[in-house]
Amino acid sequence: MANSAGSRKRARQAEKRRQHNASLRSMVRTYIKKVVKAIDGGDQAAAAEAFKVAQPIMDSSVNKGIFNKNQIARTKSRLNARIKALA
Template sequence: MSRIRTFVKKVESAIETGNKAEAAEAFKAAQPELMRGASKGVLHKNTVSRKLSRLSARIKAL
């Protein structure tokens, strides 16, 4: 869970700086980590999907 939070924080900090390229790279790195959390039962599959969708929408809005 700590590892997942770290990856999500990297994406969010990149979004806050307004760097779309950096945010997209961080998002690509975070995606498999979140999905791994869902497959291991740490997070629910729908929770992961929701988080990814919201992060993706924020990146697109940059």
């Protein structure tokens, strides 16, 4: 455990930040799952709409440092390709 007052504060801040980041990461994954569920259901319109909602949230998670930009770019590309394949 941290001993000095400064390092105790740092530990508190790190834990608070970890929980906040975990919440944001979970939210993004939930939006991705909604898109995947619509794709698996075979409904292209619903999948496209869910993807349109998920895209800005995924992008903002990159700006906040929650996910790596290449990981999100790859995920968006794959989801979009699956949506187009439904047609």
